[in-house]
Amino acid sequence: MNKAATAYKPLSRVEMAARVARDIPEGWYVNLGIGIPVLVADHIPPEREAIIQSENGILGMGPAPDEAHINRWLINASKLYVTLRPGGSYIHHADSFAVIRGGHLDLCVLGAFQVTENGDLANWATSENDTTPAVGGAMDLAAGAKRVWVVMEHTTKSGDSRLVRRCSYPLTAPGVVKRVYTNLAVLDVDAGGFAVREMVEGLTLEALQTMTDAPLRLAQS
Amino acid sequence: MINKIVQTMAEAMAGIRDGSVVLVGGFGSIGQPNALIEGLIEQGAKDLTVVANNSGVGHVGLAALLETGHVRKIICSYPRTVDPVVFEALYRAGKIELEVLPQGTMAERMRAAGAGIPAFYTPTAVGTRLAAGKEEREFSGRKYLLEEALHGDVALIEAWEADRWGNLTYRSSARNFNPVMATAATLTVAQAQHIVELGALDPEKIATPGIFVDRVVHVPYGEPVVT
Numbered sequence: 471m472n473k474a475a476t477a478y479k480p481l482s483r484v485e486m487a488a489r490v491a492r493d494i495p496e497g498w499y500v501n502l503g504i505g506i507p508v509l510v511a512d513h514i515p516p517e518r519e520a521i522i523q524s525e526n527g528i529l530g531m532g533p534a535p536d537e538a539h540i541n542r543w544l545i546n547a548s549k550l551y552v553t554l555r556p557g558g559s560y561i562h563h564a565d566s567f568a569v570i571r572g573g574h575l576d577l578c579v580l581g582a583f584q585v586t587e588n589g590d591l592a593n594w595a596t597s598e599n600d601t602t603p604a605v606g607g608a609m610d611l612a613a614g615a616k617r618v619w620v621v622m623e624h625t626t627k628s629g630d631s632r633l634v635r636r637c638s639y640p641l642t643a644p645g646v647v648k649r650v651y652t653n654l655a656v657l658d659v660d661a662g663g664f665a666v667r668e669m670v671e672g673l674t675l676e677a678l679q680t681m682t683d684a685p686l687r688l689a690q691s
Numbered sequence: 692m693i694n695k696i697v698q699t700m701a702e703a704m705a706g707i708r709d710g711s712v713v714l715v716g717g718f719g720s721i722g723q724p725n726a727l728i729e730g731l732i733e734q735g736a737k738d739l740t741v742v743a744n745n746s747g748v749g750h751v752g753l754a755a756l757l758e759t760g761h762v763r764k765i766i767c768s769y770p771r772t773v774d775p776v777v778f779e780a781l782y783r784a785g786k787i788e789l790e791v792l793p794q795g796t797m798a799e800r801m802r803a804a805g806a807g808i809p810a811f812y813t814p815t816a817v818g819t820r821l822a823a824g825k826e827e828r829e830f831s832g833r834k835y836l837l838e839e840a841l842h843g844d845v846a847l848i849e850a851w852e853a854d855r856w857g858n859l860t861y862r863s864s865a866r867n868f869n870p871v872m873a874t875a876a877t878l879t880v881a882q883a884q885h886i887v888e889l890g891a892l893d894p895e896k897i898a899t900p901g902i903f904v905d906r907v908v909h910v911p912y913g914e915p916v917v918t
Contacts, residue, residue, distance in 0.1 A: 525794060526718040526867050542721075542914045543863035549719040560863060562870040562898070563718075563744075564802035567795030571815060598820070602782060603791050604771035605821065610795030613814040644818040 478672035480624075480653040488513040490579055490621050490651050494520050498576035499569075501525065501611055503593075504548050505581040506621045521557075523575060525607040527566045530558025547607070570607065571614035578615035580608065582622045582647075584637045587663035587684040589647040591620065592639035605642075612643035624652035624681060631683035633657070633664060654678060658689055665689035695857040696886060696907045700730035703880050703908045707736045707845055714801065714843035714872040715743040715753055722865035724849040724882045725752040726910040731847065732756055738763045742801070742841065744794065744868060746770040746778035757781055766841075768794035793821065798871055800841035805874025805903070810839045846876035850899070850907075853883035854890075857904030858897045865915070866898060873903040882910040 481489065483506050491513035494500060501523045502508045512533060514520050522531040524546045531546060532553035539553070546552045554560075561569070569575065582593040591612050595603040612618055622632055633650065650657045655678055656667045667689045669678055679686050697703050704727075707713075713731070717723025723743075732755060739762050746767055747754030754777040756762055765787060770778055781787040792800070793815045803811055812835035816822050826837040848869040850859035859881055861869060873879045881899075886909045 524864070526721075526864050528864055541863055542916070543865040545719065545721050545864055549721075554863070560861070560866050562866050563794075563798040563868045564871040567798050571795050571799075571813065602770045602775075602779065602789065604769045605791055605793050606769040607794040609793040609819060609821065610815045613817065614795075641819045 478654075478670050481670060482653075484509060486621050486651055486653055489656070490619065494577065496520060499523055499529075499574060501570065501575050501578045501615065503578070503580040503608070503611070504606075507579040507581055508546065508548055510579055510621075523566070523569060524552070525566055525570065525611070527561045527563060528552070528554065528558065529561065529569070530555045532558070567607070567610055570610050573614060573616060575611075575615040577617045577619060578611045579619050579621055580611065582620045582632065583639045584632050584634050585620050585622075585647050585650055585659070586634055586637055587659065589645045589659045590637050591618065591642045591647050592637040593620075593642045595640045598640060603640075608642050612646045617648050618643075618646045619649045619651065620647050621651040624654040629681075631681060634683045654681070657686070662687065667691075692855075694855045695901065695904060696853070696855050696909065700726070700733065700908065703727065703906050704730045704734035706878070707731065707734060709736050710738045710740075711736060711844040712740045712742065712842070714846040714868075714876055715741055716846070716848040716867065716869035716872050717753075718744050718864065718867040720748050720752065721915055722849050722861070722867045722869055723752050724847045726882050726912065727847040727849075727880055727908065728752050728756050730908075732759050732761060735761075737761050740764045740766065742766045742797070742843065742872075744768055744797070746775045749774050750777060754778065757787065762787060764788035764790065766790045766792060766797070768792055768797050791821070796838055797841070798868065800838055801843070801868075801871050801875040804840035804842040805871065808840060810837055812836065813838055841875065843872065843876035844878065846872040846879040848873050848879065848881045850881045850883040852885045852887050852892060853881060853904075853907045854887050854892055854901075855907075856889060857881070857901030857907055858892050859883065859899040859901075859904060860892060860896055861898050870899045873899045878906075879904050880906045880908070882908045884911050
């Protein structure tokens with residue numbers, strides 16, 4: 471670690487979720503994946519009407535209830551209790567995936583293990599011989615939403631870059647990720663690869679590049 | 692007079708044979724017809740192929756069906772849900788087969804079965820290892836995979852209210868796979884918390900009309916527990 475690397479503070483999981491939420495405009499229909507993505511909903515102010523879809527058949531999902539207002543038949547994709555906003559509705563699973571696969575979602579925010587410079591996404595299995603691979607709705611969401619954004623730590627716990635030239639983990643979908651939010655930076659994925667839109671305060675492109683396998687450039691603003 | 696309501700679990704499970712493909716509703720433990728699953732364990736059909744989103748939670752419901760050795764194969768999208776202890780032990784011991792499907796592909800394969808569509812093309816899983824062995828075809832410049840209808844011999848589903856014609860309503864997100872599974876099986880059996888008089892259900896709120904339902908059992912078990 472050089473001195474520059476100690477002069478910045480990575481975002482926490484909650485701060486990463488809040489950063490994603492800032493970019494979701496009113497009127498979008500949005501699916502939030504398991505992990506950091508579901509935290510995004512807590513940071514969209516209620517007066518900004520973005521409609522959250524949950525794969526198990528909810529449109530207009532609201533925040534977690536307090537103990538006194540739990541509906542025990544109302545859970546999200548992470549199997550946690552949630553609420554329904556006024557205007558919300560329930561649909562069955564085939565219709566829910568018609569919403570997902572049919573291009574009706576403006577945005578899906580997913581967690582990931584790895585993203586490549588051409589937008590390949592790996593987020594469902596950690597090796598080719600994963601004993602019990604669990605895909606859930608990830609491949610449908612990746613293939614069907616109008617935009618796929620990823621929110622994830624910039625590196626693994628052991629310091630390996632999650633922004634890579636080529637995924638070493640099995641793909642969820644090729645060429646679908648349009649933007650990545652990490653604990654260090656926000657990056658667009660375009661025809662030229664990763665374009666850095668912003669970095670946490672005190673971090674330089676050079677320092678970020680040392681922690682990133684794929685080549686980086688600054689976005690044209 | 693049509694009356695699909697049966698008084699005993701034995702009647703509800705009558706005729707289910709060894710080797711059947713059984714569609715089981717629910718997402719995690721919500722909307723999962725645990726009483727019917729217990730009835731199926733009691734009935735004793737073996738060598739079953741179960742289609743369900745998850746692979747059973749703890750030791751009840753679907754997990755109990757697995758644990759008692761009735762299931763040869765499970766087709767699901769997310770075997771690694773909360774506390775899948777029974778499934779994981781069986782799978783590690785090589786005592787159960789697993790087929791993992793993308794969740795939307797699983798739902799649509801059953802929708803197709805119920806709608807008389809033998810196969811369809813989907814963009815999901817193109818370019819991934821789950822595309823292995825599947826026909827790929829391009830439409831308007833985009834690649835798709837051929838997926839076949841997934842038909843059940845039996846569907847076990849959980850409803851909120853039911854009448855004697857088999858019309859059903861659901862409660863909140865407990866709807867999930869239940870309506871689509873009800874359409875996709877030769878024999879559809881529903882457990883319902885409430886049995887109401889014919890005509891009492893608001894026709895605008897009936898989510899599964901009785902044409903898709905063969906038998907209904909009254910199971911007023913109260914509130915589910917997310918585990």
